[in-house]
Amino acid sequence: MVRNPADNTRRTTTEDAGDGTISTSHVPQPYLSACDERSGALLRDLRERNPEALATVVRDHTRDLYRxxxxxxxxxxxxxxxxxxxxxxxxxxxxxxxxxxxxxxxLWGILRNKIHEYRHARGRQEVELDNDAGLDLMAPRFDARGRWLRPPADLHRLLNSALAGTAIQSCLQRLPPRQRLIFRLREIEDLDTREICTLLDISATHCGVLIHRARLRLRDCLERAGWTGNQS
Amino acid sequence: MKTCQEIVSLVTTESPTGETMWTRVSIGLHLRLCTHCSRLVRQLKQIARISRATREEPSPDLEERILYRLLKKDRLE
Known part of the structure; x- marks a missing residue:
C-alpha cells in the first residue's frame, strides 16, 4: 500500500532564516509547474503511454527520488x-x-516501499530507534539558570581546514543510526522536514528533536576531536 | 528574556509549527548579544554547509538513462 502523506509545502533553505535560526521556513508549494497533474492532462497522457508525458515526469522527479x-x-x-x-x-x-x-x-510513497523491500531482500534491519532517547546532550553545558557553564569551543581551525569534510563524515558515522539518517536527509540531501517525517514514519515533533540531537552531537564530536583553536 | 539554553534548543530544533514572530525577534536579539550562542549557531551552519559540499551528485544523464530503460521496456511489452 502506498502511503499518502498530507504535505503541501516545500523547504526553502537551511542557511539563513534571517534571525540566526537553523530551522527552515516553509512556503506553500506551487509544485509541478511543468507537469500540472491538476489539469488531468498529464495523467491522461501517461495512461495513453505518451512518451513525452513520461519524460516530463521522469525529468521532474528523478533527481529528488535519487537523493x-x-x-x-x-x-x-x-x-x-x-x-x-x-x-x-x-x-x-x-x-x-x-x-x-x-x-x-x-512517487515518494512508492519509493518508501521500494526501500523497505530492498532492505528486506538483503536482510537489512530498518533503522532502529536511537539508544540515547531522552538524553539531553547540552544539559551539562548549562547551569541551573540556563547560562553557559561550558561554552562551545572554537572550531575555526577545523572548519576552515581541507580536512573538515572528512572529519564531519567520520563524526557522522558515529551518530546513532536514526540521527545519522535524519542528518543526511536534512542537511546533506536538503530535504523538507515534513517529507523526512513521512519517509521515516515519525511525528514532526520527534523529527525536530532528532535533528536537534544530530546537529549537536555531530558538533560535539568535532569538538572532542581536539581541533579547537582560538581564531573565531 | 530567554536563557542561552532555551535559545540553543530553539535554533537547533525544527518546530513543526515554526516560531512565532516574537520568538524569532527574541532569538535574533539574543544572538546579536551573546557570543557563545552566536558562535554555536555559526558553527552549526558551517557544518551543514561543509556536509552538503560532500554530497555526491548523480550523473548528469541519470534522467535520460532511466527514461531510456522505461521506454525500451514499454516497447518490448
Whole structure:
C-alpha cells in the first residue's frame, strides 16, 4: 500500500532564516509547474503511454527520488535501479492514482516501499530507534539558570581546514543510526522536514528533536576531536 | 528574556509549527548579544554547509538513462 502523506509545502533553505535560526521556513508549494497533474492532462497522457508525458515526469522527479534513496542509505550503484523501479511501479499502478494526491507524494510513497523491500531482500534491519532517547546532550553545558557553564569551543581551525569534510563524515558515522539518517536527509540531501517525517514514519515533533540531537552531537564530536583553536 | 539554553534548543530544533514572530525577534536579539550562542549557531551552519559540499551528485544523464530503460521496456511489452 502506498502511503499518502498530507504535505503541501516545500523547504526553502537551511542557511539563513534571517534571525540566526537553523530551522527552515516553509512556503506553500506551487509544485509541478511543468507537469500540472491538476489539469488531468498529464495523467491522461501517461495512461495513453505518451512518451513525452513520461519524460516530463521522469525529468521532474528523478533527481529528488535519487537523493532520497541515497539519503536513506541506499548505495549509489543500487539507487538508480531503485528509482527506475519506482517509475515502473508508478506506470503499472497508474489506474489507482486518481490524481487527488500530488504526483510527488505518490512517487515518494512508492519509493518508501521500494526501500523497505530492498532492505528486506538483503536482510537489512530498518533503522532502529536511537539508544540515547531522552538524553539531553547540552544539559551539562548549562547551569541551573540556563547560562553557559561550558561554552562551545572554537572550531575555526577545523572548519576552515581541507580536512573538515572528512572529519564531519567520520563524526557522522558515529551518530546513532536514526540521527545519522535524519542528518543526511536534512542537511546533506536538503530535504523538507515534513517529507523526512513521512519517509521515516515519525511525528514532526520527534523529527525536530532528532535533528536537534544530530546537529549537536555531530558538533560535539568535532569538538572532542581536539581541533579547537582560538581564531573565531 | 530567554536563557542561552532555551535559545540553543530553539535554533537547533525544527518546530513543526515554526516560531512565532516574537520568538524569532527574541532569538535574533539574543544572538546579536551573546557570543557563545552566536558562535554555536555559526558553527552549526558551517557544518551543514561543509556536509552538503560532500554530497555526491548523480550523473548528469541519470534522467535520460532511466527514461531510456522505461521506454525500451514499454516497447518490448
Amino acid at each position: 532520497v534513496a541515497i539519503g536513506m542509505g541506499i548505495p549509489a550503484q543500487d539507487a538508480e535501479d531503485l528509482v527506475h523501479d519506482v517509475f515502473l511501479t508508478f506506470l503499472q499502478t497508474l489506474d489507482h492514482f486518481a490524481g487527488r494526491a500530488r504526483l510527488r507524494t505518490w
